[in-house]
Amino acid sequence: MKNKKTTISDIAKALNLSPSAVSKALNHHPRISKATKEAVQRMAAELQYEPNHLAAALRKGKSHLIGIIVPAIDINFFASVVKGIESIINQEGYNAIITQSDDLAEKEIRNIDALLNTQVDGIICSLANTTSEYDHLEKIMSKEVPLVLFDRTPGRADISTVVIDDYQGAVSATEHLVEEGCQTILHLAGPLETLPYRLRAEGYQDVLKKHNIPFRSELIMPSGLTQTDGINCIKKALNLNLAIDAVFAASDHAALGAMRELAERGIKVPEEVAVVGFSNEGFGPFVEPSLSTVDQHGTQMGEWAAKLLLKQCENKGKKIKYEKVVLPTDLIVRSSSRRK
Amino acid sequence: MKNKKTTISDIAKALNLSPSAVSKALNHHPRISKATKEAVQRMAAELQYEPNHLAAALRKGKSHLIGIIVPAIDINFFASVVKGIESIINQEGYNAIITQSDDLAEKEIRNIDALLNTQVDGIICSLANTTSEYDHLEKIMSKEVPLVLFDRTPGRADISTVVIDDYQGAVSATEHLVEEGCQTILHLAGPLETLPYRLRAEGYQDVLKKHNIPFRSELIMPSGLTQTDGINCIKKALNLNLAIDAVFAASDHAALGAMRELAERGIKVPEEVAVVGFSNEGFGPFVEPSLSTVDQHGTQMGEWAAKLLLKQCENKGKKIKYEKVVLPTDLIVRSSSRRK
DNA sequence: TATTTTTGTTCAATCGATTGAACAGACAGC
């Protein structure tokens, strides 16, 4: 009458079978008779048997656990990605172990070790922005543990990645502003040494070129893209008398700062200056006027990352094929840029 | 020259020791000589040994995995709670397996089974709001797996829980409005059959009583607390000529709806009507005027939940002591209610 | 020197499930 958990051998004993027969019955092994299978099922239910995944994982070398590393789970974008990942892997019977790097390379490394030791079947990761060396990624790969990176990725060919099409996102945003009749568009850019921000700036420039709008370098202002940065850039633009009629910011926070400063000066958005941001942060619909932006499809990104990873997991042993998925962005037009 | 992972016996073989000696050396067993310990460490490093937590977990009956169930990870509050939980359990060498119930009792049950089968050492859960039966919780408890509930809890004494002090939160919000000179405060309440909303309504009423402000039942409007509900309630209040000079909403979304509708009618916030919400949603600082609200301290709640859980984990075997933690709320005064 | 204690290590069982090989019985074909 022990309170211990029921094991496979308890069922075996109760039915006068061998543990292996029970295991096979439970796993629908073809060589087990229907009668035995049914008896086992019944007895399992009766004894309230619950499989011990750990034991199976140890034996099979497959834990059905996926490790996830994000900079911070309470950033909406990453939470959406996690949601997407979960929805896919759950369907296939996997569970997610989530860890946070707090944007610290050092913690990222620790987390990877922890995940590896827990014998996860694969790892999905968005790099900390302090990460500059990739030894820890090499480690994952050398152990032949499937790896997929998303959003923040180093530019290398031997890792599967999922990113958004920053260039295209910038193109649609800028096109939209031009269509709304804007000609002097200020671009609040991110640090241009970082690929995504460079791509966004390029998209912006190419649209101007396409529409024969002369390019003026003073209209691209790189910054850290915080709300304060947005405010300062607008101040600068107004002081320089740039006569802008639109702002395309590479982040919603900078866009918001811009809107605040414009309002401060009594400049009407979108009538006098139209504004478009980037990332579709949660506050977009709530600000006044609601903020037009470029959506990054976090959930979808997570789903793709999970799919790529599971594909690698299933082809365990075979040579890994690296895939790059570039997701289209979505322009969300709200009040801050709608003039018509 | 196999690419296989190094195990404890590989180290043993290389040093002409037994696997058990190696295991003990690695675990700082007192009976192992210093010399051996050092040799083992060195060889472990050289062979790039990485422990297999699964194997240890199986043997020791302790996985160092904590299961978390939240309705949805992409709701900011739950993400913060998860962050808090992680910060505590990571310190103690645990990792978190996160699952989402999507607010479906059925999925909650499935997730619990999955977590139990994965042999988690404990479970932290916020119930789905469709959950009305508690058999699945009983199951966890009958297996003597530590369990802590937070935020959404059934009212029972035999489970440890962490919740916020809804009553106190409502009291501070209402007190604040009275201090700002408001006398006719509309309360946008949640469904009053749900405990937290009832407590908030009580806090509101008690403050009025304390200040000898006559209570008028038409000033309490229960709803689903969405933004639309907020809009509708204000419409109703204005149609009834209630002459309100403040709104205390039991959710930020409803508060936002209220502000929108007031703006629509040309009523100034906070000058004519002051507004306070509840929950401190992410958009609060970004709306115009920024929204005063009651903070629920998600991270802190997660930290407490984790602490309670770990305490139970450590006292494994002993009788579980159930604890209830009620966290204080924090009034955040922003522009929507500041008149002075 | 004999005896006890301490120290360092090995032995063997164990956690719970899985899996290929082995085996016995039923049945079919010739």
Place this chain on the structure above:
DNA sequence: GCTGTCTGTTCAATCGATTGAACAAAAATA
């Protein structure tokens, strides 16, 4: 009746680490 194929089941090893008991050698005590 002999050989061969199927079926249904058991055997035994295995995944990798842990742990109490056992044991030999060294050190301490008498």
